[in-house]
Amino acid sequence: MRDAAMPGAWRHYRPSQAMIVVILTAIIFVTLSAALPGFLSVGNLFTLARGISILGILGLGMAVVVIGRGIDLSQIAILAVSAAIAVSLINAGLPEGPSLLIGLLIAVLAGILNGFLVSVIEIPPLFTTLASSLLLLGLTRALVVPHYQVFLEHSSDTLQALGGTVAGGLPVPVIVFAVCALLLHLFLSKTVLGHFIYAHGDNAEAARLAGIATRPLTMLEYGLSAAIGYVAGVVMVASTSLMHLQIAESTMIFDVILVVVLGGVSLVGGRGNVMSVIAGTLLIGVLLNAMTIMNLNIQVQNVIKGGVLLFAIVFDSYLHPRDDETAKQGD
Amino acid sequence: MRRLWYRISPQLLIGELLEKRWMEPAVPFLLMCAIFLAFVVAIPDYGSIQQLQQLMRSFPEQALVAMAMALSILSGGIDLSVGAVFAMANFIALYLAMVLELPVSVAFAGALAWGALIGAANGGLIAYAKTRPFLTTMVVLIVVRAFYELVTVAYATDLASAYVDNAAWDFVGIGDLLGVPVNMVCLLAVAFAAHFFLTRVKPGVHIMAVGSSRKAARHAGINVRLSLFLAYVLSGMLASFAGFLYAARQNSAGTDTGVGWEVNALAAAVVGGISLAGGRGSTSRALIGAAIIFLLINGLVQLGTHGSLTTASIGFLLLLAVGFNVKFVKHKSKILQKIYVSPTLVDFTPPPSIARDSGTVFAENDRLLDVEPIALGKIEGPEDVILDRNDNLYTVNRNGSIIRFLAPDYEIREEFARIGGRPLGLAMDKDENILACVAGMGVYGVRPDRSVFKVTDETTRSRFRLKDDSRLLLADDLDVAPDGRIFFSDASTRYDLADWALDGFEGRGNGRLVCHDPRSGKTSTVLKNLAFPNGVCVAHDGQSVYWVSTWLCRIYRYWIDGPRKGALEVLVDNLPGFPDNINRASDGTYWLALVGLRSPVYDLAMADPSFRVRMVKQIPPDEWLCPGINYGCVLKFNDKGEILESLWDPGATNHPTITSMREHKGYLYIGGLENNRIGRLPLPDADPGWTSWDSYYGDGTTPAAVTAPAPARKAG
Missing domain, CATH: 1.10.3470 (ABC transporter involved in vitamin B12 uptake, BtuC)
Known part of the structure; x- marks a missing residue:
């Protein structure tokens, strides 16, 4: 973005990673349209868009944390837990609004807890979020949701609308994704706090010395990630009337990391933006959809995704090498 | 009760525990x-x-x-x-x-x-x-x-x-x-x-x-x-x-x-x-x-x-x-x-006055005012000085070497031997080897041909103590008994030389008096749990060892021979300053250096360990209250424990931290731990032919024998 520069500088134009990914996506898209029957149908495209948008929303949340040089492996667990609790509350007869608000509160608190552990106790983010997802999931299953899934027994129109389509067949989740992306873009690029997050990820120590309160900032990052994740969770519930806790044990979190890393939000922090997430989302969404159409089973899909993610990580550490003599465990 | 609590402090235990690898x-x-065990109790047959x-x-x-x-x-x-x-x-x-x-x-x-x-x-x-x-x-x-x-x-x-x-x-x-x-x-x-x-x-x-x-x-x-x-x-x-x-x-x-x-x-x-x-x-x-x-x-x-x-x-x-x-x-x-320094209770009574007009023996005077400096600027931290029979002057240097200044004018400086560590107290044995206590290393010797040899670097480890104290951490001063046994002080087993003031601050009995017997080659701890034992000197009659506890401001006498062998008594209590090395004087008495002076504030702090605990925890080390070691003096005492005279340097511009003095042929040579010079003071009343070596190993015909009460020297 920064180097997409002035007129006359075109000879020095180097496409950003997001741009490359978008072009790559376009090529794959065209290839798949030609090769796979049924890929380029309006129905499939809307399915694709619906699937993509949830991944995209999650990717936005993850991007906030990754830009701040962290990672949130507990995002899906927080999503599942908070959404499941919200659904349980609605089932128990509580009005929809307060229930959803309580769910949001739980999600944000869990995120802030992550941020606290990372910034104050100084547990590396990977360990923190790995352990906190186990803790949250275990507690929720033991205390609130004894079975793996909760069905939304009676849904209101507003909630159903969130999972439906608008006129023309465009799925509402896509609109939610767009709104989230726009808001986050404004937050990251136009507000002081957004710039602080970049500074924090670029060089946490320098940011701290410059007077940024990095501890509350970390809590904000993780809280934001959890909150955005919760939005995705509500959209999921609205679409399927169901929250299944097992998604927290699935490989969904890796899809999210894949989206973020492929798009160009480097794990070294301080790099990338909302465009990167959108680009990554498009690529992964197309791939996932293609694999589903090709009727590959989950395991094969995992092997392929794993391969792509490994490639992405190697590529990322090649593009943005880190100093492994000063790196800390769990970076 | 309170005293006991501070004596066997649990904090001490935790501090030493934390240092253990296991x-x-x-x-x-x-x-x-x-x-x-919890499951054995909770589940039947769990332990089967x-x-x-x-x-x-x-x-x-x-x-x-x-x-x-x-x-x-x-x-x-x-x-x-x-x-x-x-x-x-x-x-x-x-x-x-x-x-x-x-x-x-x-x-x-x-x-x-x-x-x-x-x-x-x-x-x-x-x-x-x-x-x-x-x-x-x-x-x-x-x-x-x-x-x-x-x-x-x-x-x-x-x-x-x-x-x-x-x-x-x-x-x-x-x-x-x-x-x-x-x-x-x-x-x-x-x-x-x-x-x-x-x-x-x-x-x-x-x-x-x-x-x-x-x-x-x-x-x-x-x-x-x-x-x-x-x-x-x-x-x-x-x-x-x-x-x-x-x-x-x-x-x-x-x-x-x-x-x-x-x-x-x-x-x-x-x-x-x-x-x-x-x-x-x-x-x-x-x-x-x-x-x-x-x-x-x-x-x-x-x-x-x-x-x-x-x-x-x-x-x-x-x-x-x-x-x-x-x-x-x-x-x-x-x-x-934070936890390592574990202060204990030290009860001081107010010290005798040192005011000029107080009339006490400690009253300040100007006797060290015009001390002639030797080796000014050529030496760093001469903790102890000693002279051989040819009047050459030996001293220790901060960099771990023994420096010799040649008689008669002490202008020529040469590195006599390099030991390493931080040499402190010196003594000379019968063969005119220089023995040195080296902080962090032990006791070492230098032969007249300049070769260095190790005397000892370890002692018996005390039982029931977590910290391994078999090594000598801070060997401070030594002296040689008539039968050849070397008595030396290991000032602290918890702090090294860099932190010696912390040991004082703790006020705990961390040091010990150690004896090395060259005949058997064995080293053993004679007295332990001493509060910074510092100067050591064998009495003129060879039957007892005088040693000082710097932080308790006392001189002790420990009998090493004769009918009272093994007995320990306090010879002088409540000195106005912190005593350091002791050395023999030509008239059968002893010189004692005071390395620093007590102050009412410090005495008060020593009587209140909880205050010092708070200080250690709450303020940075360089702002801690420290023993005042920038003002010193030289005292003289006799076998009865009477202080005979005192020599002061008002303002302490020449000799602030006096750690030792050595009499030799009518002159007193003064060394200090942090000083850049050695002082030389003529003693008009002293025996102009007396040397320390003769006092220890001479044939008994020196004039010093006239004034000294029944010096029982052994020729062997």
């Missing part, structure tokens, strides 16, 4: 015992032999996976793929042994080769492609897991229908050796080998070195990448060995085999006290950690706890252990620093 694994070990055998049979696989995890963490990374590698190795061993009906050894080799392969993939990516260990191995975990699910589904019927009667296979799975399950024996053997590898074999030590500090390892010439690569290969092989044992024992490859084991292994390694920063930990800690997690899960299951609560507790334990680990590694030295 303290860190001790905590998880106790935790393990506590968990086991059968139950124990059952536990031992299912423990090894998890322990091996935990060791695999521990190995990767010790190398500074992490290997999350261990659970999946374990599961896949289980399948491979089963397939080779049961479906293909190959010998057990082939199944074993196949499983290990698989582990090595995945380890090589991990290691290659992490060490050579420089990817992040956590994410890399996590992705490998997913890929391998997916692969495992694919093959187990594909070969499910083959595995289910296969049945081979293979004695060796069954022996590995369910056999015993002397009542101990075979896999437990395997685990112990592997653990022992791994420990040996990591601590005694070069590649293993290199792995630990890389984990401790990658940069230092690289600078030391270690092939960092190869070591990392090796660590992951070995980690994969350990996990696959666990898979092989599991295959032999269970004969099945279920869908949930090995699921979540990497988290358990991670928790085990961290709970066992293996630092996530790498390089800190051991195989035994991994085993202890694995036992804690294993017992916890096993016990909770037996108690019928909800499975998800077990998961939650693992997550919680992981957070707790990592948090504690991170904080402990970060703050250990700080905690130790």
